[in-house]
Amino acid sequence: MIVGAGLAGLACARVLSAAGRKFTILEGSNAVGGRVRTDHVEGFLLDRGFQVFLPAYPEARRVLDYDGLDLRPIYRGADVFVKDRFHRMADPLAHPLTAMKNFRDEIVSLRDKWTTLLLRKEVFGLRQPPRDLGDMETEDYLRDFGFSETMIDRFFRPFFGGIFLEKDLRTSAAMLQFLFAMFDRGGSALPAHGMQAIPNQLAVALPPGSLRLNAPVSGVRAGEVTLDSGEVLHADHVIVAVSEETAHRLLPQSGMPAPLPSRSTTCLYFTTDELPPGDPIIHLDGDGRGPVNSVMVLSRISPHYAPPGRHLISASIIGSPSSTELEQVVRDQMRRWFGEHTVAKWRHLRTYQIRHAQPEGRQLKLGSGAFPAVIEPGLYRCGDWCEDVSINGALISGRKAGEAVMRALGEPIQD
Template sequence: MSGIDVDVVVVGAGLAGLRCAGALRRRGLDVLVLERSDAPGGRVRTDMIDGFRCDRGFQLINPSYPAIQRHVDLDALDLQVAGRGVRVVDADGGVHTLADPFRHPDLAAATVTSAASLRLLRPKAVVGAVRWALPAMGPVRRLQARPDAAVGDDWDRYGVDGPLRDSVLLPFLSGVLADADGATSDRYVRLVLRSFLRATPGVPADGMQALPDQLAASSDATLRYGVEVEGIDEAGSSVTVRTGDGQSTVARAVVVAGDAVDAAQLTGVDTSPMRGLATWWFAADPGLSDPFLRVSGSGGPLANTAVMSAIAPGYAPADRSLVQASAVLGDSDPVDESVVRSELARLWQTSTTGWELLTRNVIRRALPSQAPGLPVRRPVRVGERTVFAGDHRDTPSLQGAMVSGSRAARAVVGLL
């Protein structure tokens, strides 16, 4: 076709864009990926700071995700898994361990004792939690076909209340969903629960950046970094992609693989609102070695905290520890660092005065909002020659991003 520079332009080198580009190249199409940043990954990036690996926000890879199993070499990532469970810190500073007894049999007695101390074993709440969780064990299609509501409302309906809800479920899920109020789709939360039941999440030994780096290297597409896409113009059997450097590329199709806000701004097509998270990264003394996620069972400014170097030793120099602390962002600015340090001192039962703040990530667009009633899978083709890819088209997760990339590739092949 005369006047065509490339078969497909992919806007964005996040997980969705990279997965899409790789799938299209395997179909023999010529693919150009344009990324405004200086490296692949989108929201999945890692910064090296004084020998510490600081991911841009607290993120984990769940090896049970089908798209991860299908398209990622997990052995090459050398996934370092976290403790399978959570430590809950009560209002008096008591630390309670809730661990999977099959993965951590030495903590079985402590888990029973902690559950009793936290008053988690109230029959009504336990029965309600089991009834609520059971659909997550069945087929995904049946789960997706169930009526939907906000997870908080569904917990009300099942009688999931008291400490089990307020001290464990909501604090733990707030960091996973960027939702501190239980407003997320119950149908999606059950999918999240399903993935946690099937495997223990972790991080690559070299940081989360290793994931997009692997996808970029295997994509066989042409990648250009530092390029801002300013406009997309469809015209009959082609589409023109205009960039900030004054250049234009004519393609047979374009895949917009940015986040929900960028995709909407570039195309005018309505997408999902985004939820935010803030993460502080501290260099601490080497004494902290707990691989379990830690949450407050009595409320507070943080969603969770973890010693990343206890999960993946390569995240920190041998003589230091790396601690992350994450908070859900509302409309206001993140809490002050002094508040974070005070809460961390309570959660870790140690002074944080000497901890060095390495960096703070304020990510206003961390995850798309998965509102009740919103389909888990949404259309990717949004124009005659324009296709979407991104976790706003599927679930707000690494799985959703990669699945959307595969779906976008199939849609492009179909329209070409």
């Protein structure tokens, strides 16, 4: 029995299904995906918080059908807002003409350009977060590697701060190296029909009747699962595939330390029918004036994100500010970026505040390796907080939990 139908739970189910084992997945919400969800609002596709997919993820390449996801690539680079205008930072290997055109742009020094190439060489061929960096933080690593404070503040802090959901760059340098390698190898993309296409693809392959939605769980122990309704279910093997916070609540006997407060994010979605020409590129706050850290015109990446004749814009904030004037503050910043005439035509669709967007503790300490899947005989755990905080990490952790069950059953592991 699997508790939770996020990516880790679905990856675990994939292993059991391949071996022909019967199982039930209990999901507390009305759909699969966990934190990877997409809502349909007025014909728009609204991912729950701005997210992107990295096609170079090794585990994702192994288990997902990329053609079925219809991945739409995002421009390899960024438009960074500094000194009252945008500066294009283009990947010189993917966009050599643009990179050459902006070669002497003052936003990035020649030394930083050269150091970036050295970092690409350093992480070349990396397929997982390295374990030899200990608990070194990203900011310290970048500074020691030779990047200037200007490059760190104008690019790394908004770009990777938006990925890590913290702008102090306290996250393990091992995650920086791994993600830099993934961006370098395959760029970033979005499924044409929203991020939930990823868990949906895994769920389609589940055996009929194995998924039970709207079934929140209140208690777990080896051999037994109790639902909020009071119903008690029994199984020889129970896999807990939920968030770190929920796992700590459901598994008080596991000895896991209390989780640190989660990292949060806020995403405001706007729509407009008039948009100037441009590229499907991320716009970054290089000045650090905020509150918006990044902006993306999602309908430029995939037109399916918006109805015909409309565009969808995401404005992402690190953290979860509670100001009642948040929309107005965001609009004020967007006017500085894109102009009064343009932003006046934006209509607010919805604001998402994701208070548990990413687990905190696992991002700080990767040198000690992953959490083991087996808690005790018959009881297992998985999730990105057990491996590394990424889609790739969630898929790996789910596979490891499924393989642990198969080993306990004395059966060969199928792929």
